[in-house]
């Protein structure tokens with residue numbers, strides 16, 4: 001924290017190597033190290049500044065995914081940082097406690113920069129969340145779980161096991177940069193912050209012993225109450241906070257068990273796109289004696305619904321089948337939508353294709369008002385910034401662009417399957 005109370009972080013994008021398997025060095029990129037980046041933590045109301053430097057040999061950017069902030073600070077494709085250059089965005093944290101993340105966003109290169117290892121978590125806390133007494137001891141009972149699929153060959157270069165419609169798929173998982181990980185647990189109650197930081201693969205997280213997944217938060221913060229689910233489906237970019245209760249000495253495996261049905265795919269299409277793949281993700285191993293947990297309040301937060309009667313503008317976004325949105329591929333020089341500041345908007349996102357996408361909007365957290373005209377399921381009832389858009393399905397999203405008008409600098413909306421994004425499945429909106 002500097003003299004005027006700003007919380008200052010430093011991130012240096014750099015190349016290095018990682019030994020995923022003993023004796024095999026892979027070239028990887030990271031922030032302040034050779035893979036991934038530090039977890040940044042800030043409080044609601046705090047002013048933050050991130051001193052970004054680029055020690056790579058090519059330009060990149062750092063985007064704060066899920067963050068409400070001025071467009072110039074957003075780290076999208078217009079905020080390129082040249083090799084050896086620096087960039088210091090600064091903003092005030094003005095949103096509820098949440099699990100956000102950061103990653104590069106250079107137009108046309110996002111998939112490769114993320115696949116090389118550039119990503120990290122950005123956790124926000126607030127007083128209301130603290131008062132709940134949820135597990136909050138970072139790395140002990142409050143644990144980041146960054147899930148990526150990788151194909152690191154013996155020669156050390158990244159190789160995709162498969163390239164289907166979704167993009168490059170690795171045939172092995174790394175969690176927080178580690179293969180076949182486990183977590184020693186000394187607490188009865190553990191909070192996992194799941195982040196799908198994969199470039200293309202979607203997951204259906206479930207417990208190996210069949211216990212329900214206790215979902216407490218989605219992209220933009222806490223749900224009103226925890227939701228027991230058979231599985232939590234996350235497309236690239238999405239996050240979920242879950243609680244798990246451990247018994248002394250117990251072991252339980254977090255898995256991903258995707259099925260064509262969960263992926264919304266025809267079985268033949270699923271086979272080419274990871275839609276029927278299962279993985280062990282992370283094993284939890286409880287100690288013989290566990291610290292008891294406080295009880296979790298039945299109401300976690302209150303989420304005020306937007307009033308649809310206040311919608312000022314309705315926009316339609318049709319996801320194309322060859323990487324366009326509303327018929328156009330991304331053009332850095334074209335602003336597609338102009339939003340009036342401090343108004344409520346309805347974005348109707350339609351996926352008419354036979355394959356899913358992952359629709360993400362910068363700057364805001366939105367609410368899902370309906371899925372094909374029906375009320376959303378409980379896991380979509382909270383704040384979201386990225387949503388798995390199933391084939392032949394229409395989503396009605398409500399969002400308010402509170403402030404930060406800037407006619408000169410657009411924000412992005414795009415498919416978070418990063419290959420699709422790189423191919424042009426992205427558009428720009430300005431808030432004026």
Ligand code: C2O
Nearest residue numbers: 063065237360412
């Ligand atoms: Cu996580 Cu525009 O990105």
Ligand code: CU
Nearest residue numbers: 064065066362
């Ligand atoms: Cu984003």
Ligand code: CU
Nearest residue numbers: 357415417420
């Ligand atoms: Cu897509």
